[in-house]
Amino acid sequence: MTVYNLARRRILKCVSGLSRFGTKSLPGLEVHNLSLFKRKNATLTPTQKGPWSVLFFGSDEFALDSLRALHNQYRLQKLLCRLEVVTAYKGKENCLTKYAKENGITVHQWPVNVNNLDFHIGVVVSFGHLIPSHIINSFPLGIINVHASLLPRWRGSAPIIYALMNGDTETGISLMKIKPKRFDVGEVIAQEKTTVGPEETQPELYTKLARMGSKLLIKTVEKLPDVLCCGIPQSEESVTYAPKITADISFVKWNEMTAKNVFDLNRALTGLYPLRTNFKEQAVKLSDIRIFSDIPDVISSGDIEAGTVIYNKESDSLLVKCKENTWISIKKIRIPGKPQMPALDFRNGFMGGQKLKSCNFY
Structure with missing residues (x-):
């Protein structure tokens, strides 16, 4: 009652x-x-x-x-x-x-x-x-x-x-x-x-x-x-528009994006999609991404094309050139069919160790 x-x-x-x-x-x-x-x-x-x-x-x-x-x-x-x-x-x-x-x-x-x-x-x-x-x-x-x-x-x-x-x-x-x-x-x-x-x-x-x-x-x-x-x-x-996104938005366009653009894209997609890029006709996943400002003189030349990847021992990371001669660092990478690996393992296994000083993402 x-x-x-x-x-x-x-x-x-x-x-x-x-x-x-x-x-x-x-x-x-x-x-x-x-x-x-x-x-x-x-x-x-x-x-x-x-x-x-x-x-x-x-x-x-x-x-x-x-x-x-x-x-x-x-x-x-x-x-x-x-x-x-x-x-x-x-x-x-x-x-x-x-x-x-x-x-x-x-x-x-x-x-x-x-x-x-x-x-x-x-x-x-x-x-x-x-x-x-x-x-x-x-x-x-x-x-x-x-x-x-x-x-x-x-x-x-x-x-x-x-x-x-x-x-x-x-x-x-x-x-x-x-x-x-x-x-x-x-x-x-x-x-x-x-x-x-x-x-x-x-x-x-x-x-x-x-x-x-x-x-x-x-x-x-x-x-x-x-x-x-x-x-x-x-x-x-x-007015600006924010339409529904798909996984395709996670691909990095190295010759169109500055390091800040890449970093901001990674912030935006955190928890949704990892950033991706093409390497040797495979889509690889990138993580632990930062803007890298302390570029050594030896790689600061504007003649290097966007998407060039260089291993940097001091930061233990892969450095990738972006638009306007800006660079990002990548600590970890995942190749299809393999577990995620640190930058040094990628250098040793996929950049020929000391034989090759660079490779390319596209």
Whole structure:
């Protein structure tokens, strides 16, 4: 009986708040969104300051931080009165599904049937699917998205990777309104910046931005619905794109990339793909890569072509020439069919020991 009464009080708390005002109290919201909501459930109208019912769309570890933050608020029953999850997976369950099941959160498989759902607002974090108009319009407050860049820079599915690849020294989190048919084009309603360390890697920045995104999401939900009227359109003049990457991006182009370009690419792909290059018609994998500045005079000549590999005894590494007479060092290399080897073993086994002073990557 105690459990029943507690559940009943929670339901009454959510429903009673929903009856406090009509559609005129929601500035900036489209009337047809509200009328659709009324048609679905004529006894409910949106609350002015919450608690909110939230449908969460996500797919990966980045989204999990935001789901946890929302779930913590839901358990307090002040900011949220309902929380359910939409996700997409084939075969093995993803981390969101596992978390939801462990915490008794209802999960809907994408594509979702909105005719059977009644929520105030949708939240999208790292979902990877375009959401059509009829789903967006089913939420009286629309759908907001947590995106890991300072929009309009790096629209697309891989903003963290592209920020690191391009040597960005600043990035951040943007919260925007979702629009149909195109990714990442909605008005920005909140944004927070952070610096990118010169040696920061993809896993490190990923974790930092996931936490930032979850905190900014809660701050934004606390300001509903007023914050939705403060959206700023994105400048089309500053747009850059971060499309989905493939393993092919890990191949180094020695004559097109400086040492810093190579180092930044390695930072961006850490934990995803090792850098690769061609050697004697094989794709070899490179690791433990650094920019090498203390180049001996004997190899500093501009006549050496990009991709030239020289073993350096002092640093116990392979030095490879890049664009603009810059160099990187490589401590470890893996040849197909063989275990990873240190630079000295590669020199002895594949550069003829003392017989050859250099070889070439391409």
